[in-house]
Amino acid sequence: MPTPAYPLDLRTVLQSSKSRSQPAAFRLNEPRRGYGYAQAIGTDTPVFWDMEFRFTQSEAIRFQLWFVAVIQRGLLEFTLPIRTEFGLIAHACRFLPDGLGDCREDGQSFNYSAKIMARAQVIPQGYLDAAALILAYSNWDEWAETLDIAFTGTPA
Numbered sequence: 001m002p003t004p005a006y007p008l009d010l011r012t013v014l015q016s017s018k019s020r021s022q023p024a025a026f027r028l029n030e031p032r033r034g035y036g037y038a039q040a041i042g043t044d045t046p047v048f049w050d051m052e053f054r055f056t057q058s059e060a061i062r063f064q065l066w067f068v069a070v071i072q073r074g075l076l077e078f079t080l081p082i083r084t085e086f087g088l089i090a091h092a093c094r095f096l097p098d099g100l101g102d103c104r105e106d107g108q109s110f111n112y113s114a115k116i117m118a119r120a121q122v123i124p125q126g127y128l129d130a131a132a133l134i135l136a137y138s139n140w141d142e143w144a145e146t147l148d149i150a151f152t153g154t155p156a
Contacts, residue, residue, distance in 0.1 A: 004070045006080040010062055013051045047118040052111055060110035086127060091118040
């Protein structure tokens with residue numbers, strides 16, 4: 001069964017009411033003697049988002065129907081486009097049971113707060129491929145188009 005998607009024509013997360021946290025991919029071992037050292041514990045670290053959705057009444061009805069009928073009240077995983085440093089990126093997500101779907105009516109809008117866990121922080125491959133250049137030049141974004149033409153022969 002394919003992963004259901006968040007309805008693209010429905011308002012997505014409020015930008016001003018979103019925060020991200022992520023556990024470390026290592027632990028720090030502190031021996032009884034000597035200097036402590038870091039030990040990798042995995043590369044698959046989920047990302048946790050505290051989010052707020054704001055809907056009109058008709059959008060809130062659509063959201064509730066999608067939540068109940070499509071993702072079975074938050075039981076199923078879904079894809080959600082989330083704005084990050086790299087732009088609007090689709091993440092595989094699931095709602096967490098604590099703080100799921102708390103709703104507050106504010107005049108003509110319905111505000112839902114939720115905690116969401118994404119499988120991982122998604123960084124587009126193009127950025128990973130250009131990491132050496134981006135790290136080497138502090139003003140890399142000013143040269144991005146010129147560098148793209150130099151490397152690929154075509155403008156972005």
